[in-house]
Amino acid sequence: MxxxxxxxxxxxxxxxxxxxxxxxxxxxxxxxxxxxxxxxxxxxxxxxxxxxxxxxxxxxxxxxxxxxxxxxxxxxxxxxxxxxxxxxxxxxxxxxxxxxxxxxxxxxxxxxxxxxGDVMAAYNLATLLAKGDGLPADPARAADLYRSAAEAGHYPSQARLGHLYAHGIGVERDRVEAFAWLSLAAGHGVGTALNALEEVIKEMSADEKREGAARAQARRTAPGRIAPIPA
Incomplete structure (x- = not known):
């Protein structure tokens, strides 16, 4: 069978x-x-x-x-x-x-x-480059990396980038750009950004403040922005 x-x-x-x-x-x-x-x-x-x-x-x-x-x-x-x-x-x-x-x-x-495309990697690498911690300092590259993460909605990177613009580190000093990035970070509770923003505002004209606020709003509502990644 x-x-x-x-x-x-x-x-x-x-x-x-x-x-x-x-x-x-x-x-x-x-x-x-x-x-x-x-x-x-x-x-x-x-x-x-x-x-x-x-x-x-x-x-x-x-x-x-x-x-x-x-x-x-x-x-x-x-x-x-x-x-x-x-x-x-x-x-x-x-x-x-x-x-x-x-x-x-x-x-x-x-x-x-x-x-x-990992934004936390960009943030961490930028931090090492900004400090020259274990590798040669490269403030300009650090600024580029912070910008890529900031544009993706990473709040701490927005704060760091605003700080660089406020002091002209790795980028041309630009109070309006500093205001815009620090405003975005401060709006999400990054305490250091709020303190830095207060210092920047002291040196700004009314026109500069309006322009900075407009840039911050444009970046806040930019289409296609990925969900922010918390620090």
């Missing part, structure tokens, strides 16, 4: 949890469930799951906090082109968190992430 004639029992396969389920579990603070979803996906090579697993280790959510483990998982994701993970790798290298400090190597990772 052929096997085809028999009725064979088939073991039903359990559905494989998806990354979306893991994210939903994380957002619901069901961290054990999130870990159970992310871990096998990360070990199988999914860069998004690797980045999420790094975040669990960094925050000690669902697992004991370990910056070393966080860095390892972020790096695995970054090596596959995951922009936010590359930003975290660069920042952790620059600060010596979870890995031996290496600002030059951190800057290289931040360059990669910034080139992919």
């Amino acid at each position: 052929s096997l085809a004639a028999k009725s064979l029992a088939v073991q039903p396969l359990a559905p494989v949890p998806t990354l979306t389920e893991g994210v939903a579990a994380f957002q619901a603070r069901a961290y054990d469930r999130a870990l159970a979803v992310f871990q096998p996906l990360a070990e199988a090579g999914d860069p998004e799951a690797q980045a999420w697993l790094g975040a669990l280790h960094a925050g000690g959510t669902g697992v004991p906090a370990s910056l070393t483990q966080a860095f390892a998982w972020y790096r695995r994701a970054a090596e596959q082109g995951h922009g936010p993970a590359a930003t975290n790798v660069g920042a952790m290298l620059a600060m010596g968190q979870g890995v031996a400090q290496d600002r030059a190597e951190g800057a290289r990772w931040l360059e990669r992430a910034a080139a992919s």
Whole structure:
């Protein structure tokens, strides 16, 4: 008798949890469930799951906090082109968190992430370049990077860019531009921006203030602006 004639029992396969389920579990603070979803996906090579697993280790959510483990998982994701993970790798290298400090190597990772459009990478790299922290100072490049993040709606970058315009660091001194960028940042609670804005206003004419306010409003309502990323 052929096997085809028999009725064979088939073991039903359990559905494989998806990354979306893991994210939903994380957002619901069901961290054990999130870990159970992310871990096998990360070990199988999914860069998004690797980045999420790094975040669990960094925050000690669902697992004991370990910056070393966080860095390892972020790096695995970054090596596959995951922009936010590359930003975290660069920042952790620059600060010596979870890995031996290496600002030059951190800057290289931040360059990669910034080139992919990650605004936090642009902000972090600009900060290193503005200070000359571990690499040659380049205020003009820092200003360009802050501008790219500021135009994407990143409030701290708007504050930093306004500061550069107020003092002529890496850019021509421009009170109107300083007013515009500092106004945007101050409007979202960046305290240093409000203090800097008050100092800039003291030197401005009424016409300059009106122009600065108009520029700030135009940037605030620019079409296609991505959602701001909190610092």
